[in-house]
Every structure is written in structure tokens, then in C-alpha cells.
Amino acid sequence: MIVANRKPFEEIIEMLKPYTRILLLGCNECVTVCATGGTKEVAVLASEIRLFRQKEGRPVEIKEFTLERNCDPEYVDALKPFINDYDVVMSMACGCGIQFVGEHYRNKIVLPAVNTTFDGVTEKHGVWTERCQGCGDCVLDKTLGVCPVTRCAKSIFNGPCGGSRDGKCEIDKETPCAWQLIVDRYKEMDMLYKYLEIQPVKDWSTSRDGGPRKRMREDLTI
Amino acid sequence: MRLSYPTNVKIMKVPCTGRVDIIHILKAFESGADGVYLAGCLEGDCHYLVGNMRAKKRVEYVKQILDECGIGGNRVAMYTMSAAEGQRFAEVAHEMTEKIREIGPNPAKLQGSRGQANITRTLEPLRCVKE
């Protein structure tokens, strides 16, 4: 899932300064699961904004609305009947959703209430960690399921570097060294011989380095 | 025990403090409450195992939110007591009322809003226990 963090309140309130009628949008997908921008978080932020503005003597009217998804046109269309009743849209969806809603309603400014941060998993309730950077050429077969691009701070392919200590990465004592995890995995599967295979230089053109990416399935495009 | 506690304390009964969500507390402030406290069971005594622990963490979270938006995190509190401690219940009600009185009224209070009536209506969906 896409994991996001809510922006600091001061930043949010500063963005909303010129406006009094606000459409606060949530999304029922990833940002709901990572407890950043679902119906509940929309309600909490709306309440916080109302309290602040009430205190300032500049009350706001906020419509709280959560779309099924913000990244699919059929759901985004649901805003049509009322979006123009509001001065501005603030979205708690990920960066994709924020942009997509803006693309569909070009007379509206869509402000981000969250910082979209990573693609990750729920390690346990309330804890999310990063797993994939969408490099476009997956090597999880070679590393038995541990991503060196994402989980190694240096994204090295023939690790570890000299900073690996007691299984932890040199960036901090809490972060496991990806290459320790990979070697542990080789051992676990009795495949330590794989560690001897030297990985060639990665072609990053399939990743962000090659510019924005596009996927198309011809048979679905009618 | 015929103990009295301040009449301005409005009680919302819930099956467990674990039922109280962040938004419920915020709504109480939006409706004009000057302070909110949760009275939960003693730690380790929750019928639902961790309801009161969840409530405690949520109260901490709400404190941050209220500090951020300038209402003041010190207006919320979590107290624990056993169901047999009527005396403590009354004490806490006095203590909290005094504390809030010192802090002063909720700065977001609407002009002329009738605090308690609003709170009751706003939090009606939370009321799962018939009084």
C-alpha cells in the first residue's frame, strides 16, 4: 500500500488561510489502511481546523467527503455535483489522488494535507514500513524476497557495505541491514551459494531515472 | 453513598472507555465543552482487556491535536478508578472542574452556544447504555 503521513497542522492551516468553504477529501484505499486519510482522519482534521478557525474568529464551512478511490475517473466523478460549492479542495489522499482530482476539476486548487511517503506494509497495528521503490525491474528472486533497492540505505546490489554492524545498518541502530537480512534468508533456505553470484550494475532506466512511467494494456483500452 | 459532584459535569455513559474515539472528544470541544475527561477502569481491570489502555493513548493523541490548534491539550485528561470508588469519582469530578475553571473557557466556544445541551446531542451516537 501507499503510506502517507499527515502534514504538520501549521502547514495545513497556512495553506487554508485564504479560504472559508473547504472540501476536505479522503480516500478509502491505502491512506485509510495506514490511518492517515480515511473517513476517520478526515473527521479529525476537519474538527481540528474548525476549532482553530473558530478560535481565530474566522469560522470555516467544511464538507467532509471520502472517495472510494481518488485515482480512478469513475470515482472522481462523484465530486461533480458539489465540488463547485467550495472555494478549495484539500485532500488527504496520496499524491496520485491529489493530482488526479486536480486534473479532473481544473478550476479548483487541490491542496495536499499529507506527505506521501512510501510503498510499504503494516508490520503490526499502527506500524508501517517501506518495502518497494517501484524500480521497474524486480530482483526479489535473487535476494529471496528482501529488496536491496528499498531496504538498503545505499541500494547496493553486492552488499553489505562497511557500515553493517550486528545486523543493523549504519544509518541507525533500529534499521536492519538489508544485506544481513538477505544473507539470513539465504541461510534459512540453505541457498548460501547464491551469495557468491555477483550482481551486475543495475539498469536504472526502468526506475524513476528513466522519467515518468506508463503502463498500457491494449486489450483494455477500447 | 450520597456524594455530590459539580453539576456542570455532564456524564456520557459508554460500555468501555475503549469506545471513546478521538473524534468524540473533539466533537465535545466543538460543541462548547471547556474540558473533557475519561473515567475508566483501573489498568489491568478492563473487561475488554485493553479498552482503558487504548483510551489513555487516544487521550494523549487528542492532547497533541488540541495543542496544535490552540485549544490546549491540558483540557483533556484520563482518570482510572474502580466501579466501587464513588468517593474517588466525586473527587475527580471536583479536581477536573477546578482545573478547567483555572484554565478558563474553551476559546473556540460559539457565542451564545448552550454548551451542555449541544454536547449531549453531538455525542448521542456514542450513548450505548440506557440511563
Ligand code: SF4
Ligand atoms: S527490486 Fe524493485 S520492484 Fe522489486 S521490491 Fe525492490 S524496488 Fe520493488
Ligand code: SF4
Ligand atoms: S549497512 Fe547494510 S543496509 Fe545499511 S547501507 Fe550498508 S549494506 Fe545497506
